[in-house]
Amino acid sequence: MEKTIDELIQQLKTDDDFDREEALGQLEVRSEESFDSLVEALGNRNKKIRRYSAQVLGYIGDERAIEPLIVVLEDNNKFVRREASTALLRIGEPAYDSLIELLNHENWRVRGAAAWALGGLGKEEAIESLEPLLNDESGFVKAGAKSAINQIKESN
The missing domain is CATH 1.25.10.10 (Leucine-rich Repeat Variant)
Structure with a gap:
């Protein structure tokens, strides 16, 4: 059954x-x-x-x-x-705009998760939005932004 x-x-x-x-x-x-x-x-x-x-x-x-x-x-x-x-x-693509918006979220967990996900999407235009996070107060967010930028650059 x-x-x-x-x-x-x-x-x-x-x-x-x-x-x-x-x-x-x-x-x-x-x-x-x-x-x-x-x-x-x-x-x-x-x-x-x-x-x-x-x-x-x-x-x-x-x-x-x-x-x-x-x-x-x-x-x-x-x-x-x-x-x-x-x-x-x-x-994928339908989530892109929402993920970009989340990079400014007050919660570091949300900012970091959005950064990590954007790296996997591989869209070069996301780099500009990710770069400010390299100076974020959260180490998790910084690491996510750095990883995402590197992943995007490698995929393009």
Whole structure:
């Protein structure tokens, strides 16, 4: 019997890699049916559910997930934030303008995550927006900006 979307989302918190991968795959395949529940799961109390819901949204690549994923960049868990940043990178071009705007966010975690994601997009015009972050008060943001600029230059 096929599992419900809610059952698959609950399965994301398992420690069994095989079971979690099965749930990730099913949620991706059933993206039309699972999208809204995955967005809702970004606010779940369980960090694994938030993390892997962000991952699936990145695999799905629907630009409607951009705003909810941006909110998750402020999550207290670094793995959840990293997965949200990676998901925005996977969504690609539609997330670019939002990521550029986030470089001015008051939260260093958000600025840093945006910088790291922009590096993966490889758009040369992002360098101008990233350069001021090389003097950011946060070491994480500085490292993200430096890495992003180098990654962009290497890809072009």
